[in-house]
Amino acid sequence: MKLVYQQMLAFFSIILLLLVLIGTFSFHLTKELVYHNTWDQLEGYAYSLKTEAMSVERVTNGKTVFALDTRKLRNYEMLLQNQAVHFTIYTSRKQVLYPETLGFQSEISKKEWAKLKKGDVLRRKNDLSWLRKSGTFKNNGRRQQKMTDILAPCFDSKGNLVAVISVGAKVSSLQVSFARVQRNLFYMLLIAAVIGAIFSYILAHYITKRISRLQKATRQVAAGNFDVQLPNKQHDEIDDLANDFNQMAASLSKSEAEIKRQEERRRQFMADAAHEMRTPLTTINGLLEGMAYNAIPEESKAKSIELMRNETKRLIRLVNENLDYEKIRSGQIILNCQNFEAMHVLKNIKTQLNKKAAAAGDQLEIEGPQKLEVYADYDRFVQVIFNITQNAIQFTKNGNIRISAERGFQSSIFRISDTGIGMSKEQLKNIWERYYKADASRKNTKYGESGLGLPIVQQLMQLHQGKVEVISQPDKGSTFTLIFPDKK
Numbered sequence: 001m002k003l004v005y006q007q008m009l010a011f012f013s014i015i016l017l018l019l020v021l022i023g024t025f026s027f028h029l030t031k032e033l034v035y036h037n038t039w040d041q042l043e044g045y046a047y048s049l050k051t052e053a054m055s056v057e058r059v060t061n062g063k064t065v066f067a068l069d070t071r072k073l074r075n076y077e078m079l080l081q082n083q084a085v086h087f088t089i090y091t092s093r094k095q096v097l098y099p100e101t102l103g104f105q106s107e108i109s110k111k112e113w114a115k116l117k118k119g120d121v122l123r124r125k126n127d128l129s130w131l132r133k134s135g136t137f138k139n140n141g142r143r144q145q146k147m148t149d150i151l152a153p154c155f156d157s158k159g160n161l162v163a164v165i166s167v168g169a170k171v172s173s174l175q176v177s178f179a180r181v182q183r184n185l186f187y188m189l190l191i192a193a194v195i196g197a198i199f200s201y202i203l204a205h206y207i208t209k210r211i212s213r214l215q216k217a218t219r220q221v222a223a224g225n226f227d228v229q230l231p232n233k234q235h236d237e238i239d240d241l242a243n244d245f246n247q248m249a250a251s252l253s254k255s256e257a258e259i260k261r262q263e264e265r266r267r268q269f270m271a272d273a274a275h276e277m278r279t280p281l282t283t284i285n286g287l288l289e290g291m292a293y294n295a296i297p298e299e300s301k302a303k304s305i306e307l308m309r310n311e312t313k314r315l316i317r318l319v320n321e322n323l324d325y326e327k328i329r330s331g332q333i334i335l336n337c338q339n340f341e342a343m344h345v346l347k348n349i350k351t352q353l354n355k356k357a358a359a360a361g362d363q364l365e366i367e368g369p370q371k372l373e374v375y376a377d378y379d380r381f382v383q384v385i386f387n388i389t390q391n392a393i394q395f396t397k398n399g400n401i402r403i404s405a406e407r408g409f410q411s412s413i414f415r416i417s418d419t420g421i422g423m424s425k426e427q428l429k430n431i432w433e434r435y436y437k438a439d440a441s442r443k444n445t446k447y448g449e450s451g452l453g454l455p456i457v458q459q460l461m462q463l464h465q466g467k468v469e470v471i472s473q474p475d476k477g478s479t480f481t482l483i484f485p486d487k488k
Contacts, residue, residue: 008203011196011199011204015199019196031178045087049167050165089163089164124151125148146171148171226250350366362418364389365401389401395418397420410485413484415481419477420477422474431454466482466483466484
């Protein structure tokens with residue numbers, strides 16, 4: 001069974017159940033109201049009979065007797081017969097005072113008579129009465145009738161029960177009213193059920209349509225279309241699901257773009273790694289073949305050997321940097337962080353790189369306080385500062401390179417600025433990628449030729465829970481800011 005029919009059946013079942021409950025309750029309530037209204041009316045008749053056609057104060061030989069106004073009783077009897085109402089006056093459980101001839105009688109039990117003596121007015125729904133011919137309680141009536149009646153007691157001045165007035169109406173006349181109400185209520189419920197079925201179908205179709213739209217969108221995503229978006233009005237849980245679906249589709253779209261970018265970077269990485277290794281290997285292989293075939297003059301062999309040594313060191317450095325990067329990225333490097341004096345370290349780095357800076361025509365400067373403590377791994381701190389400073393020397397010719405240090409808020413801040421070629425916004429987005437080189441023309445520079453210096457810096461700063469930021473403009477130089485947080 002399709003969801004729309006399941007939904008419709010569920011909605012209609014709930015509506016039908018409510019209608020049945022409401023109908024049953026309404027019918028019983030209406031029936032009770034009809035009975036109560038009838039009893040109230042019958043009590044009114046009994047009160048009128050008691051006050052206008054009966055007298056209880058006459059005493060004969062110490063006994064209370066009735067004085068009945070027969071004319072008024074007959075008038076009442078004729079008037080009430082037109083409304084299908086009959087009354088009977090009892091002086092005891094089995095003795096009828098009025099009417100003396102034909103009339104409706106019903107048996108009064110001892111329990112009911114005891115309640116009447118206490119002054120209770122009894123209301124009975126379906127009492128079995130019969131039409132009698134004489135004044136005795138013998139089953140000589142012509143036919144039996146079901147009556148709903150009230151029994152009203154009459155007392156003398158001493159509080160003794162002297163008579164009971166029974167006023168009743170035929171249940172059959174009430175049942176006609178009940179049937180009419182039941183029929184009207186049935187028609188009303190039938191109309192409501194039809195309307196409920198139509199409403200259930202519309203509501204189920206609406207919900208199913210929204211779910212089908214979500215299903216179609218899911219199939220599009222499964223087919224590779226991550227740009228699909230569902231309308232969302234934020235009304236209910238299905239809209240929340242559509243919102244989650246839209247977020248998922250957007251996330252998948254971004255993931256797909258990132259996968260493509262990473263795949264492109266992987267291809268570029270393989271090409272760059274092959275290129276970086278092929279160049280020194282080609283040089284070494286050529287020199288070895290020349291020496292094997294005595295193609296290199298004796299006086300040039302020493303220079304050739306030195307060149308092979310340099311190219312071998314370059315290969316070793318390239319392999320070591322790759323291994324170092326992978327260890328850092330995979331968390332295999334454990335930092336030994338401690339507080340130490342940083343200005344002395346910066347001066348040592350300046351001493352090591354002065355020769356390289358001078359070869360490029362650069363002026364290397366250090367600015368900062370006399371002493372500045374930093375919380376970091378000593379060796380990795382040196383590696384970070386050294387890599388960025390060496391990178392600045394690589395891209396700066398006949399310029400200035402300044403290393404500055406200062407205290408920040410619960411941190412130590414280091415800035416390395418240069419006046420080199422700078423970088424564009426597009427280049428800044430990729431400088432943390434392996435083998436990426438902002439200046440493509442410098443594939444084989446003497447220093448930092450692997451393209452792994454800055455990615456290693458970024459990974460090391462993340463291990464220190466620090467930050468590395470860069471500001472750069474083409475032909476105006478670059479500034480790297482390193483923030484090392486204090487020990488927590």
